[in-house]
Amino acid sequence: MARRAEPPGHAHISLEVNGEPVEVSFPPHKTLLEVLREDLGLTGTKHGCELGECGTCTVLLDGQPVLSCLVLGVAAAGRKVKTVEGMARGPELHPLQRAFADLGAAQCGYCTPGILLAAEALLERNPRPTRQDIKEALAGNLCRCTGYIKIYEAVELAAAWMRGEDAAPPEESIYGRR
Amino acid sequence: MLRLPSFRYLEPRTLKEALRWKSESGPESMYVAGGTDLYPNMKRRHQEPKVVISLARIRALRPKGRSRKAASGLTLAPMMTLTELVESEGIRESYPVLARAAELISTPILRNMGTLGGNLCLDTRCNYYNQSYEWRKAINFCLKKDGAICWVAPSSPRCWAVNSSDLAPVMVAIGADFLLVGPEGERTVAAADFYQNDGIDYLSKHPGEILAEIRVPPRDGWEATYWKLRRRGSFDFPVLGVAAWVRWEEQKVAEARIVLGAVASQPQPVPEAAAAIIGSRLDDEAIEEAALAAFRPSKPMDNTDFGLAWRKEMTRQFVRGALKELRSKLVE
Numbered sequence A: 001m002a003r004r005a006e007p008p009g010h011a012h013i014s015l016e017v018n019g020e021p022v023e024v025s026f027p028p029h030k031t032l033l034e035v036l037r038e039d040l041g042l043t044g045t046k047h048g049c050e051l052g053e054c055g056t057c058t059v060l061l062d063g064q065p066v067l068s069c070l071v072l073g074v075a076a077a078g079r080k081v082k083t084v085e086g087m088a089r090g091p092e093l094h095p096l097q098r099a100f101a102d103l104g105a106a107q108c109g110y111c112t113p114g115i116l117l118a119a120e121a122l123l124e125r126n127p128r129p130t131r132q133d134i135k136e137a138l139a140g141n142l143c144r145c146t147g148y149i150k151i152y153e154a155v156e157l158a159a160a161w162m163r164g165e166d167a168a169p170p171e172e173s174i175y176g177r178r
Numbered sequence B: 001m002l003r004l005p006s007f008r009y010l011e012p013r014t015l016k017e018a019l020r021w022k023s024e025s026g027p028e029s030m031y032v033a034g035g036t037d038l039y040p041n042m043k044r045r046h047q048e049p050k051v052v053i054s055l056a057r058i059r060a061l062r063p064k065g066r067s068r069k070a071a072s073g074l075t076l077a078p079m080m081t082l083t084e085l086v087e088s089e090g091i092r093e094s095y096p097v098l099a100r101a102a103e104l105i106s107t108p109i110l111r112n113m114g115t116l117g118g119n120l121c122l123d124t125r126c127n128y129y130n131q132s133y134e135w136r137k138a139i140n141f142c143l144k145k146d147g148a149i150c151w152v153a154p155s156s157p158r159c160w161a162v163n164s165s166d167l168a169p170v171m172v173a174i175g176a177d178f179l180l181v182g183p184e185g186e187r188t189v190a191a192a193d194f195y196q197n198d199g200i201d202y203l204s205k206h207p208g209e210i211l212a213e214i215r216v217p218p219r220d221g222w223e224a225t226y227w228k229l230r231r232r233g234s235f236d237f238p239v240l241g242v243a244a245w246v247r248w249e250e251q252k253v254a255e256a257r258i259v260l261g262a263v264a265s266q267p268q269p270v271p272e273a274a275a276a277i278i279g280s281r282l283d284d285e286a287i288e289e290a291a292l293a294a295f296r297p298s299k300p301m302d303n304t305d306f307g308l309a310w311r312k313e314m315t316r317q318f319v320r321g322a323l324k325e326l327r328s329k330l331v332e
């Protein structure tokens, strides 16, 4: 079968995005962030500073969190990319997503996709993180709304659920002190 | 969106291929490792190479399973990521000062991408330079790129942009050597001679040369530490770095080096401060004298974060703190 002709100067790569094989072509100076959003229609990954200074563009590359604004699309050839769109299983949210929603760990939500992926990579390596482990793992993700406390609590709650524990959020984190 | 300028992208598989493609593409080409310094700079139009040559697929530059450790010291691969450096058991045990400086760099996500070699070849930084093209255009640019005047020192003929690498001062302090491979062959330079005190011409490396190995001397009786000053506990470049190294013999300092980071266009050795502790047991008086010796010549320029007087005072505080830390490790 004949290959679709590429515009001159375009790169054509195969990679795996959220578990599915994907082929895409684009000018070689595009970042992975731009390729995901503009060529693959995956706008869940957000763009913030685009200079490595905020973490909102975080995706997993071969399981490791990276800043997609500073990775070239061509450098993802043959590799596995995971974005926030790959977290839910069908209609069922990932435990981290559920915990973030339940605890109000997302306010404007702009930092959330990057934080969810950074947190997922942490829990993959360390199912029982301390508060300090969580702070360190998320030290590359800025949030201008929540003040981070809700985010740490949500990661702790999700971690407990993922370990199979029947955990509930502390009443205080939902209703405040009564 | 803040986009990269367009360029051709090459991924050589061997050093030889990289060197050949570099000389074929000429001065309009640049190497890239992790891209965490080069790509933001390209987005701000500090560098606009027509050809970008990635070092990522060259096996000879990757860590070979375990970093090589021998009687003659430790050899590190430039394409080792900062995360690999921080997490290496061998390095944490034998060269904790390297792991310490590396884990203070930026954020955990950036450290998954940034490499040791890229960190050691970092572009110099300045408040008037690390800005978007439009911002720089609005002040009619500056000497370092596209302009004619230095906004930090307008009567100065040179650029004072700052070497802001956290590992560079440590490499100079512990006396590392760098292996450079270029079109003319290989050469080894001492880390101290790799850097130059000029914000534009900050490396003695020729543009075609590749930093191929970092050779760290063996642990034969020396101890070192690194202290970093920055506004936030994450993300931020150093506003001051203090790398302190001493060789301890017969319960005394036999040799010492104190090197300041982020205060000049190169990691800045302060020999007067080192001289003040040689022969001492790192007692309070000797440490105080060294701290003062580092404080006196320190002349922060108005091109990074924080106020000048406070930054100068922090030189004294950090040299004192670093030396006290070394004393706690050395004196039983």
Ligand SMILES: Cc1cc2nc3c(=O)[nH]c(=O)nc-3n(C[C@H](O)[C@H](O)[C@H](O)COP(=O)(O)OP(=O)(O)OC[C@H]3O[C@@H](n4cnc5c(N)ncnc54)[C@H](O)[C@@H]3O)c2cc1C
Pocket: A051, A052, A053, B030, B031, B032, B033, B034, B035, B036, B037, B038, B039, B040, B055, B078, B079, B082, B104, B105, B106, B107, B110, B113, B114, B115, B116, B117, B118, B119, B120, B121, B122, B123, B164, B165, B166, B167, B209, B210, B211, B212, B235, B236, B237, B238
């Ligand atoms: C938000 C942010 C915060 C940061 N904070 C810090 C910090 O706190 N401390 C710090 O030290 N750095 C910091 N950095 C700078 C940088 O990310 C790191 O220093 C990183 O290690 C650079 O490595 P790299 O592989 O990404 O370099 P690249 O961007 O790939 O390369 C940098 C330069 O080195 C050259 N180069 C790279 N490797 C070689 C080689 N082997 N041979 C010859 N030339 C080579 C490239 O041509 C380029 O000119 C920060 C960057 C950002 C964006």
Ligand code: SF4
Pocket: B125, B126, B127, B128, B129, B142, B143, B144, B145, B149, B150, B151, B152, B153, B158, B159, B160, B161, B199, B303
């Ligand atoms: S020190 Fe001067 S010339 Fe150099 S980058 Fe800053 S303003 Fe520009």
Ligand code: FES
Pocket: A046, A047, A048, A049, A050, A051, A052, A053, A054, A055, A056, A057, A058, A067, A068, A069, A070
């Ligand atoms: S958008 Fe990538 S770090 Fe801010």
Ligand code: FES
Pocket: A105, A106, A107, A108, A109, A110, A111, A112, A142, A143, A144, A145, A146
């Ligand atoms: S929820 Fe708004 S930035 Fe984090």
